[in-house]
Amino acid sequence: MKLRNLLVHSLILLTTTNLALAQRRTVPVRNRAIANIVREIDARNIEATIRKLVSFGTRNTLSEQNDPKRGIGAARDWLYSEFLKAAEASNGRMTVEKQSFEQQKAARVPQPTMLTNIVATLKGSQPESTDRIYVVSGHYDSMCNSPTDAKCDAPGANDDASGTAAVLEMARVMAKYEFDATIVFMAVAGEEQGLLGSTHFAEEAKKKSWNVDAMLDNDIVGNTLGGNGVRDRSTLRVFSEGVPSNETEAEAATRRSVGGENDSPSRQLARFVKETGKTFVPQFKVMMVYRRDRYGRGGDHIPFLERGYPAVRFTEVNEEFRHQHQNVRVENGVQYGDLPEFVDFAYIANVARVNAASLAALAWAPSRPKGVTILTARLSNDTDLRWDANKEPDLAGYEIVWRDTTSPVWTNSRAVGNVTSFTMKGMSKDNYFFGVRAIDKDGNRSQVTYPRPQGRN
Numbered sequence: 001m002k003l004r005n006l007l008v009h010s011l012i013l014l015t016t017t018n019l020a021l022a023q024r025r026t027v028p029v030r031n032r033a034i035a036n037i038v039r040e041i042d043a044r045n046i047e048a049t050i051r052k053l054v055s056f057g058t059r060n061t062l063s064e065q066n067d068p069k070r071g072i073g074a075a076r077d078w079l080y081s082e083f084l085k086a087a088e089a090s091n092g093r094m095t096v097e098k099q100s101f102e103q104q105k106a107a108r109v110p111q112p113t114m115l116t117n118i119v120a121t122l123k124g125s126q127p128e129s130t131d132r133i134y135v136v137s138g139h140y141d142s143m144c145n146s147p148t149d150a151k152c153d154a155p156g157a158n159d160d161a162s163g164t165a166a167v168l169e170m171a172r173v174m175a176k177y178e179f180d181a182t183i184v185f186m187a188v189a190g191e192e193q194g195l196l197g198s199t200h201f202a203e204e205a206k207k208k209s210w211n212v213d214a215m216l217d218n219d220i221v222g223n224t225l226g227g228n229g230v231r232d233r234s235t236l237r238v239f240s241e242g243v244p245s246n247e248t249e250a251e252a253a254t255r256r257s258v259g260g261e262n263d264s265p266s267r268q269l270a271r272f273v274k275e276t277g278k279t280f281v282p283q284f285k286v287m288m289v290y291r292r293d294r295y296g297r298g299g300d301h302i303p304f305l306e307r308g309y310p311a312v313r314f315t316e317v318n319e320e321f322r323h324q325h326q327n328v329r330v331e332n333g334v335q336y337g338d339l340p341e342f343v344d345f346a347y348i349a350n351v352a353r354v355n356a357a358s359l360a361a362l363a364w365a366p367s368r369p370k371g372v373t374i375l376t377a378r379l380s381n382d383t384d385l386r387w388d389a390n391k392e393p394d395l396a397g398y399e400i401v402w403r404d405t406t407s408p409v410w411t412n413s414r415a416v417g418n419v420t421s422f423t424m425k426g427m428s429k430d431n432y433f434f435g436v437r438a439i440d441k442d443g444n445r446s447q448v449t450y451p452r453p454q455g456r457n
């Protein structure tokens, strides 16, 4: 083809395909902002944070609180000042607080001890959404072999300076953006003492009836060479529970009758993260794991789950146990200990990108629809869905999503307009799982709500 013809031809192709695409799917303006957030996350900041946290020698929760150089108190004060610096870009929308409380004697707390969470809150700007809260968290305490040894060196570069550094970097990048809903960036203490800092926060949230719509826990997110010899720099696990920790007897009876063990709010959150990661960090894979946490392990997402808040945990794929909860030592030529030299800073930056994109997508999207029910009063080969109207002024409408009952992710969606009920004609509720999500005028989609049956089960 001659150059001119080629040009004309490609122009026609470009015009027809692009117009069709543009009409079908305008690229939402705010999604460009999410791409910018992802781009601004910098592995060098994450490395600097981890090295600084390691420099405090130990961050055991029982360690020194008033020494400016060594112990958890020094780490606490340094983190507080760093979050304050991050908040400077927010025009007063981000506030930073030391959330302190006295922990009474407990299994791993030999005497009453002050614990402090560092909590940076980026207030949402849309009045209808500002009470909707997304929490992202890492724990800044560390331990060596013994959780009550406050003197040993406990560098905790991976467990969990990695998660803490990711959260601080997110706060630094995201503070200047204005979101509809509120985002809380948090570094907690007392994780190794029994999830104490996160339990305190979750309990306070419950007491104050906060609408925590999702919680993301980052813990052990920096090692890419496993004890099994496998190196994987491009996969991240997201753990989510199937059956809600706070499920009631009535909910359990419904689940036994018509399923739903794969459709808890936390599982929807995991799917949302996976989909968002695929869009904005495509070179990095989010691997869903259908369990609350690994065998014999726990994390800061659990106190949230127990109080009915959707929550997931992020962790690397191949763990190296010689570098977790170990006294720093060389034994038979093998280096033990959670040292920065075993941490992959570029990998943590990608973990932070998946988190940040998910948080931004959640905080710019409308609330997931409430009161979603699937009508079961009549036997029918159609599926009748109903839900309450969202309150956001920029709401565009809703989408019905569905999948085969054996599919791990939502595979189909249909825009149904700004309505509060819809009938999927000729599609039996017995043969698919359905859900509903809200969309705003910029194309931001909420998490999916899985319906409760209304009528007989």
Ligand SMILES: [Zn+2]
Residues within 6 Å of the ligand: 139, 159, 160, 191, 219, 220
């Ligand atoms: Zn940990």
